[in-house]
Amino acid sequence: MNENDRAELRKLIINCRQATLAVVENNEPFAAMVSYGIDADGVSLLIQLSNLSAHKRQLLAQPRCSVLICLPDTGTGEVSALPRIAIQGTAIRLDKTGPVYEAAKNAYLAKLPTSAIMFSLPDFDLFRITPQSGRYVAGFGRAFTLTAADF
Secondary structure, eight states: OOOHHHHHHHHHHHHHEEEEEEEETTEEEEEEEEEEEOOSSSSSSSEEEEEOOHHHHHHHHOEEEEEEEOOOOSSOGGGSSSSSSEEEEEEEOOOSSSHHHHHHHHHHHOOOOGGGGGGTTTTTTEEEEEEEEEEEEEEEEEEEEEEEGGG
């Protein structure tokens, strides 16, 4: 992967706001749409989940997950050529009482300011997903396997 590919990947992750979160429940896959922010470290993803969401319960039981970020389909061109990244990682719920949480909250709100109301609701928690590997498809015939160090 060259520097141009890296810049395009970074742009994809920074500019998109929604992703598909895949988790495991009872050894079965489960996917849900989530909004995400980027942690202050510039690498980890942040998602905010309510107790009402099944995927929160699933992440607490099994923190391994995958996140798919993809450019939206515009209805033109080949769908399989859409730039996308599938990130495999581990999610941890952040403790609401420490400075790490405040920094993560600020980073999340920098990308998703309309989510501020959720932080006043007691059943919402912030999770940090630390990438461990990934697969970046930059376009048709341009795919890259990523390691934790690549992030």
